[in-house]
Amino acid sequence: MQTIRKLVQAVWVFLINGFWGFPITGNLYQGPLKIICSPGLNCYSCPAATTYCPIGSLQQLLLSVRFSLQTGHYYIGTYVLASMGLLGASFGRFICGWACPFGLVQELLYKIPTRKYSVPVALNWFKYLFLLVFVVILPLLLVDQFGLGKPWFCKYICPAGTLEAGIPMVFLIPDLRTTIGFLYLNKICILTGVIIWSVLASRPFCRTMCPLGAFYALFNRVSLIKLDLDKEACTNCKACHKVCPVEIRFNETPGSGECINCMKCMTDACDFDAIFVNVAGYRLARTGKSRPVSARQS
Amino acid sequence: MKRKLRKTPFILLGFFLLLWLVGISLGEPTRVLEQAKSICLECIGIG
Structure with a gap:
């Protein structure tokens, strides 16, 4: 299953970064597909990006909300927020585990053999602060004399934007090199x-900094498709604790906002068929790994 | 194990679908497309 997940992640990387004409055009993709919301964190200024980044677009709309209202437009972020909400209500953080390019980058970095460390649980709350403060409050409230704010998360923090757009664009457009500064x-x-943190710890950005992950986390317990626990089948063996890449105790907190729904606990750990994919209240399929009752009791 | 249709995701999907249609009716996709078509220098740490 994890091989399939890696393949799905790779397919998503190429789907939302499918414009490979940029070395010839010297510019990013400007076609109509950019009206579609990227499910994962993927900078729309990336030369290969074919979709828009919901976090980047939401900030852009919020920072200019006064200006657009003054000019008789009502660009207040409803389309972007609704697109994110539709994705979140459908898949929750399945998107983080299966469709986010920056999540894949972190997973690949974590494969580098070094001593590994855990991420302190308290840091998990910071991603909600990044969402609230850097994506919503600061762009909306801190404005210049023209009533325009700044895309605070993109401008000062987003490492995905630097990796996917900042570095490639500087190589692609030599004139930009002269503007590099602090x-x-x-x-x-x-x-x-x-x-460096991703080499030492599993998915640290997703767990502590990602505002999109924080948004999807709000839906993890109620999304249409979610990972669920059959409490009657669970033997509390704690095997799921050992394989979880985000260090949650699935049998104790099913539906946790931290779970990226990678399904590792379901396919690689649980021998009792206690963890399953729940679609609107119905079990999607059995893994076929269930042991007989006698084996469970031993 | 009891099977029961969960209504919450459908309520949420209905709400966001409505919001999505409101966004389209306000012409927001055009604005999003305009933004996404151009390089946001500020967003990539330049400018």
Whole structure:
């Protein structure tokens, strides 16, 4: 199953970064597909990006909300927020585990053999702060004399944007090199920190910083498709604790906002068929791994 | 194990679908497309 997941992740990377004409055009994709919301965190300024980044677009709409209202438009982020909501209500954080390019990058980095560390649980709350403060409050409230704010998360933090757009664009458009300054170096430092952290810990950005992951986490318990626990079948053997890449105790907190629904616990750990995919209240399929009752009791 | 249709996801999907249609009727996709078509220098740490 994990091989299939890796393949699905790779397919998503190429689907939302499918414009490979940028070395010839010297510019990013400008076609109509960019009206579609990228399910995972993927900068729309990436030269290969074919979709828009919901976090980037939401900030852009919020930072100019006064200006658009003054000019008689009502661009207040409803389309972007609704697109994110439709994805979140359908899949929850399945998107993080199966369709996010930056999640895949972190997983590949974690494969580098070194001593591994856990991420302190308290840091998990920071991603909600990033969503609330850097994506919503600051772009909306801190404005200049023209009533325009800044895309605070993209501008000062987003390492995905630096990796997918900042670095490639500087190579692609030589004129941009002259404009590199403190802001760029700050973002390179953040990206370097996240890369090193990803080698040492599993998916640290997703767990502590990602505002999109925080948004999808709000839906994890109620999404149409979710990973669920059959409490009657669970023997509390704790095998699911050992394989979880985000260090949650699935049998104790099914539907946790931290779960990225990678299904590793379901396919690689649980021998009792206690973890399953729940679609609107119905069990999708059995894994066929269930042991007989006598074996469970032993 | 009891099987029961969960209504919450459908309520949420209905709400966000309505919001999505409101966004389209306000012409927001055009604005999103305009933004996504151009390089946001500020977003990538330049400018």
